[in-house]
Amino acid sequence: MSDRVSRLVAVFVLAPMLSAHAQSRPTFDGLDWSALTTEAVGLLSEYIRINTTNPPGNELAGARFLKRVFDREGIEAQILDTTELGVGRANFYARLRGRGGKRAVALVHHIDVVPADRRFWTVDPFAGIVQDGYVWGRGAIDFKGQGIAHLVAMLALKRSGIALTRDVVFIANADEELLGARGAAVFVQRHADLLRDVEYVINEGAWNRIENGRLLFYSVAVAEKMNFSQRLTVRGTPGHGSRPNNDNPVLALLPALDSLARFEAPLTLTPVVARYFREIAPMYGGEQRQWLEDVGAALTNDRARAWILSDPAWHAYLRNTVQITVLTASDKTNLVPAEASAELDIRLLPGTDTAMFLASLRRVVPDPRVKWTRIFPVKSALDGPMETDLFRAVERLARERDPGALVAPLLVPGGTDMPWYRPLGIIAHGVDPFRLERSEQQRGLHGNDERVPVTSIGSGVRFVYDLLRSLQ
Numbered sequence: 001m002s003d004r005v006s007r008l009v010a011v012f013v014l015a016p017m018l019s020a021h022a023q024s025r026p027t028f029d030g031l032d033w034s035a036l037t038t039e040a041v042g043l044l045s046e047y048i049r050i051n052t053t054n055p056p057g058n059e060l061a062g063a064r065f066l067k068r069v070f071d072r073e074g075i076e077a078q079i080l081d082t083t084e085l086g087v088g089r090a091n092f093y094a095r096l097r098g099r100g101g102k103r104a105v106a107l108v109h110h111i112d113v114v115p116a117d118r119r120f121w122t123v124d125p126f127a128g129i130v131q132d133g134y135v136w137g138r139g140a141i142d143f144k145g146q147g148i149a150h151l152v153a154m155l156a157l158k159r160s161g162i163a164l165t166r167d168v169v170f171i172a173n174a175d176e177e178l179l180g181a182r183g184a185a186v187f188v189q190r191h192a193d194l195l196r197d198v199e200y201v202i203n204e205g206a207w208n209r210i211e212n213g214r215l216l217f218y219s220v221a222v223a224e225k226m227n228f229s230q231r232l233t234v235r236g237t238p239g240h241g242s243r244p245n246n247d248n249p250v251l252a253l254l255p256a257l258d259s260l261a262r263f264e265a266p267l268t269l270t271p272v273v274a275r276y277f278r279e280i281a282p283m284y285g286g287e288q289r290q291w292l293e294d295v296g297a298a299l300t301n302d303r304a305r306a307w308i309l310s311d312p313a314w315h316a317y318l319r320n321t322v323q324i325t326v327l328t329a330s331d332k333t334n335l336v337p338a339e340a341s342a343e344l345d346i347r348l349l350p351g352t353d354t355a356m357f358l359a360s361l362r363r364v365v366p367d368p369r370v371k372w373t374r375i376f377p378v379k380s381a382l383d384g385p386m387e388t389d390l391f392r393a394v395e396r397l398a399r400e401r402d403p404g405a406l407v408a409p410l411l412v413p414g415g416t417d418m419p420w421y422r423p424l425g426i427i428a429h430g431v432d433p434f435r436l437e438r439s440e441q442q443r444g445l446h447g448n449d450e451r452v453p454v455t456s457i458g459s460g461v462r463f464v465y466d467l468l469r470s471l472q
């Protein structure tokens with residue numbers, strides 16, 4: 001679909017929806033939220049059309065797009081790290097200056113997206129199509145949609161002329177989606193000066209639960225599991241498959257994997273997870289509610305424990321996990337390989353001693369022929385704090401918008417860029433500005449037909465704007 005056609009579609013689809021969901025009259029700060037929503041939808045379409053599938057990333061094109069928008073608005077902005085990140089890649093930084101007084105807050109997203117296979121999509125994933133009340137495309141949720149909500153909220157702040165006590169920083173990083181990604185790592189390492197006055201980073205990892213149109217709870221991601229993935233390698237003697245060979249490395253690898261498949265780390269309740277369950281307990285009734293109010297006690301009760309662990313996300317919150325994923329050995333039936341290897345996706349709760357955990361795995365696999373190597377560089381641990389002005393600002397905003405909604409701190413079982421910012425003393429929280437039904441949320445997690453409702457973009461921009469104002 002051409003740009004012109006998709007813009008026309010946007011106008012026709014948006015017009016009736018906006019009148020229902022946003023005031024078109026300027027508000028006290030002189031802002032026209034209906035116009036800002038239309039602007040955000042147009043910018044998101046444009047951003048999605050810049051294909052930043054990683055690999056190769058091509059984030060430089062995304063950074064140039066962002067720079068044009070900030071330049072137009074007269075907000076200082078820089079494209080950074082092009083040499084360090086390699087051809088076609090870049091980080092991006094912009095800053096809206098206040099009068100000082102309080103430390104800065106940084107809105108951080110990543111420019112790259114995961115691949116999308118056109119065959120499984122209803123629409124072209126890189127056309128930025130606006131249709132049926134949604135903006136469709138790879139990145140609509142993860143993470144270009146939120147990036148645009150950050151961006152337009154900043155434009156709105158600038159245009160409102162409100163005096164800021166905190167500078168508002170906007171950062172777009174390259175290369176987040178691949179394991180071992182370097183975008184944020186390079187940014188933090190090279191630009192500590194730009195981050196010196198930053199108190200908070202607002203990033204991804206949180207999600208809000210909506211059922212039948214009602215927002216039940218907001219989450220704020222404050223902690224993250226550590227990726228401690230390992231490769232197991234066994235060397236042996238290669239040969240022809242027709243001859244018996246006891247030094248076939250596969251024979252040593254299989255029992256090691258069999259033992260690891262049965263390994264189960266002990267259940268561990270961290271303070272963030274305990275509070276998460278306590279906060280969401282009111283969504284449940286009867287004994288389930290009691291169990292969640294005191295998960296520590298519930299885990300000693302067989303029925304309660306079985307119920308809690310039957311949810312894979314909750315299970316991941318409560319223990320270190322080891323999953324066997326990649327297997328490599330011979331690629332020919334008649335060839336005994338010289339080497340066999342396996343990769344383990346290992347996620348550790350914050351606070352885990354990595355050396356001790358590795359020692360416990362080695363006890364499960366006592367065979368000295370099995371060599372262990374760390375696959376990715378370890379990020380800093382991210383484990384709270386929860387008692388922050390940013391967390392409280394989300395709580396206040398949640399209560400205003402959705403009376404009765406709960407606000408819970410979250411442990412991210414996967415990985416985000418948040419831990420990269422932690423060594424600089426910055427407090428990073430994942431905050432989700434969108435209002436997505438659970439099914440949409442799931443699709444956003446690298447699925448097909450990723451899309452975000454136009455109404456959510458409008459309310460998302462407003463959410464970020466209100467959050468930034470409330471932090472002033």
Ligand SMILES: [Zn+2]
Binds near residue numbers: 110142143176204
């Ligand atoms: Zn993401």
